[in-house]
Amino acid sequence: MKIIDWYIIKKFLVTFVFTILALTVIAVVIDTSEKTDDFVKSGLSSWEIITKYYTGFVPFIISMIFPLMVFIAVIYFTSKMAGKTEVVAILANGINFNRFLRPYLIGGILLGLLLWYCNMFVFPKGNSIRGDFQVNYIDRNSSYYAGMGSNNTFYLKSDSQTYVAIRYYDTATRISSGFFLQKIKGNKVYYNLRSDYIKWDTAKRTWKVENGIERKIDGINETIRIIPSMNLRLNVTPKDLRRDEYLKDKLSSPELKNFIKLEELRGVEGLNTFKVEYYRRIATPFSVVILTILGACVSARKTRGGSGLHLAFGLVSAAVFVVMDKFSIVFSTKGNLHPLIAAWLPNLLFSGLTFWVYRKAPK
Numbered sequence: 001m002k003i004i005d006w007y008i009i010k011k012f013l014v015t016f017v018f019t020i021l022a023l024t025v026i027a028v029v030i031d032t033s034e035k036t037d038d039f040v041k042s043g044l045s046s047w048e049i050i051t052k053y054y055t056g057f058v059p060f061i062i063s064m065i066f067p068l069m070v071f072i073a074v075i076y077f078t079s080k081m082a083g084k085t086e087v088v089a090i091l092a093n094g095i096n097f098n099r100f101l102r103p104y105l106i107g108g109i110l111l112g113l114l115l116w117y118c119n120m121f122v123f124p125k126g127n128s129i130r131g132d133f134q135v136n137y138i139d140r141n142s143s144y145y146a147g148m149g150s151n152n153t154f155y156l157k158s159d160s161q162t163y164v165a166i167r168y169y170d171t172a173t174r175i176s177s178g179f180f181l182q183k184i185k186g187n188k189v190y191y192n193l194r195s196d197y198i199k200w201d202t203a204k205r206t207w208k209v210e211n212g213i214e215r216k217i218d219g220i221n222e223t224i225r226i227i228p229s230m231n232l233r234l235n236v237t238p239k240d241l242r243r244d245e246y247l248k249d250k251l252s253s254p255e256l257k258n259f260i261k262l263e264e265l266r267g268v269e270g271l272n273t274f275k276v277e278y279y280r281r282i283a284t285p286f287s288v289v290i291l292t293i294l295g296a297c298v299s300a301r302k303t304r305g306g307s308g309l310h311l312a313f314g315l316v317s318a319a320v321f322v323v324m325d326k327f328s329i330v331f332s333t334k335g336n337l338h339p340l341i342a343a344w345l346p347n348l349l350f351s352g353l354t355f356w357v358y359r360k361a362p363k
Contacts, residue, residue, distance in 0.1 A: 001103075004090060008103035011081075016073040016111065020062060023069060027061045028054065035138070042137040056129030060249075063123045066115050067287045068318045072311070074104065074295030079310035082302040097361060101296055108292030112285035119281035120253040131246030153178075157267035158235045161185055166198070169241050174200040179209065181232075190217050193232075200238050206231040236266075248277045272333045279343035280329075287347050291321075294354040297361040321346055 032039075039049055081087050090100055153167045158181075167178030179198040183191035195212035212227040244250075251259055256278050263271055294317070299310040324346045332342035 001106075004095075005103040005106070009107050011077045012074065012104065012107040013111075015077040016070055019073045019076070020065065020069040023065055024058060024061050027065075028058065031057060038138050044137075053130060053133040056126040056131070056133065059118070059123050059126030060130050063115075063118065066111075067284060067291055068321065070108070070111055070288050071291035071295050071318055071321075072314050074292050075299045075310050075314040078296055078299035082300055085302065087300050088302065097300075100300070101293060104292050104296040105289070108289040111292075112288040115288055116282070116285040119284060124250055124252045124255075127246065127249035131244070131250055134246065135244075154241055155267065156236055156240070157265060162234075163267070164234060164236060166236075166241060171238070171241070174202075174238050179212075181234075188217075191215070192217070198232075201231065204231060205237075206233045207236075208232075240266075248274045253278065253281055272339050275339035276329050276332050276342050279340050283343045283347055287321075287350070290347060290350050290354055294350065294357060297354065297357045300361055321350060324349065 042049070044052065078087070087100070091097065153165060154169065156164045156166070158164050161183045163182055163184065165178075165180040166176045167180075169176040176198045177196060179193075179195040181191075181193040182189050192215040193209070193212055195209045197210045199208050199210075201208045209227065209230050209232050212230060214225045214227055216223040216225075247259075248256065256274060260271055260274050260278065263274075295314065298313055303309050328337065328342040328345045331337040332339050
């Protein structure tokens with residue numbers, strides 16, 4: 001690497017760190033002003049609020065703005081270089097445009113790898129801290145709050161032949177007022193169990209069924225038995241029946257992948273939200289590289305508007321990127337768009353835009 005490479009990479013990283021820290025501080029100030037009443041009602045000290053909330057909120061904000069701040073940082077320092085005729089001097093010395101983009105590509109890859117690792121392991125830990133605080137002190141009236149009321153009906157596949165339905169499950173008492181189980185072989189039901197009451201036994205880690213009615217079906221023969229009480233071992237635990245809107249953000253990528261596989265085996269529907277999140281964690285680091293090259297190509301040209309014109313383009317492009325990302329997620333979670341396509345669609349479209357801008361950039 002030459003001196004010019006280190007010069008550009010240093011400017012790249014310093015500008016990025018300054019930009020993302022400035023936006024994070026602004027986000028913390030705004031969030032604090034909005035949640036002041038909740039913080040007072042919680043009865044926590046300032047240090048407890050910092051450790052139990054903002055240690056998770058800061059990573060959450062960084063994960064949201066990371067690619068866009070890379071884009072803005074590239075546009076800002078490159079337009080400054082172009083305004084000082086530094087880019088013209090570099091190209092005039094016989095360095096072609098592809099060689100000029102090399103330090104940008106190196107910096108983009110380094111930041112992309114950093115974001116990839118954080119998406120996999122670091123940000124989920126912060127989201128777990130933030131999510132727990134939200135549930136305990138802010139979202140008390142939400143349906144996913146652990147101590148409030150009962151959840152809806154759950155339909156699960158316990159194993160290859162066993163299907164379970166649990167109605168009106170209370171996460172606090174771990175009691176369901178309705179239970180249904182049936183075993184199917186081929187296309188025929190050969191076992192059926194119903195009960196109005198089922199409870200999780202913490203000591204034995206089994207479900208306790210009371211006042212159950214058991215049916216065994218063998219061809220045209222059927223045996224019915226009333227069971228006052230029995231322990232039932234299922235591949236279902238109370239944590240599987242707790243609906244947590246922050247769950248997809250709390251799980252690390254390996255945990256999220258295993259969770260999706262397990263829920264698919266159980267026949268659970270509505271997993272697109274989790275799938276989009278999993279694919280998005282992989283796609284977002286690539287967007288860092290794409291936006292880095294796009295920003296360098298756009299701002300390398302010296303214009304009369306200076307860096308202001310370049311920053312305006314960057315802000316508009318960032319807004320378009322965010323809107324596209326949100327729309328694709330909605331189309332996947334609420335519609336029929338495949339989660340993999342939804343996660344990668346903004347990258348694909350901006351890759352085309354980057355290639356077009358690259359072809360038009362001054363060489």
